[in-house]
Amino acid sequence: MSAATTSNETSKNSQKAPEQPLVMQIVVRRDLLDAEGWGFGPLMAQVAHATAAALHETRDRPETIEYLGNLTEMRKAVLQTANEDSLKKLANLLSSSTPPIPHHLWIEQPENIPTCLALAPNHRESAIKKALDKSGARLWKG
Numbered sequence: 001m002s003a004a005t006t007s008n009e010t011s012k013n014s015q016k017a018p019e020q021p022l023v024m025q026i027v028v029r030r031d032l033l034d035a036e037g038w039g040f041g042p043l044m045a046q047v048a049h050a051t052a053a054a055l056h057e058t059r060d061r062p063e064t065i066e067y068l069g070n071l072t073e074m075r076k077a078v079l080q081t082a083n084e085d086s087l088k089k090l091a092n093l094l095s096s097s098t099p100p101i102p103h104h105l106w107i108e109q110p111e112n113i114p115t116c117l118a119l120a121p122n123h124r125e126s127a128i129k130k131a132l133d134k135s136g137a138r139l140w141k142g
Helices: 003-014 032-033 040-057 060-068 082-096 126-134
Strands: 024-029 076-081 101-110 112-117
Touching: 003 112, 024 032, 024 082, 040 060, 040 101, 040 112, 060 126, 076 082, 082 101, 082 112, 082 126, 101 126
Parallel strands: 024 076
Antiparallel strands: 024 112, 101 112
């Protein structure tokens, strides 16, 4: 094997796959649409609360700084989960990950109802995908 071939192979092996763009995943309880007093408007307010809280709590993280610095390219994915248990399961999976995955579980007051969870801006790491899959979170379907 020539030195040039070895050098080219080393260069190819050391190149990382391009990083995914930053995104925030927002997970909403689908069952609340059928609950009295809830609907799309109140659920949108829950999404706004959880998103603002997650951004505020992670404002010093490099990913959040980068995300907020490019307002025209912000990406969000809205997902649904079946009910309160699946939303809490997701929060527990994210919290118990090593390292913990930054997120905010919004609990509406004074009712004390977990309604929505927003993840801090991230590059769609595999640990996040696994937690979303294990909790049954899926893309929101109209």
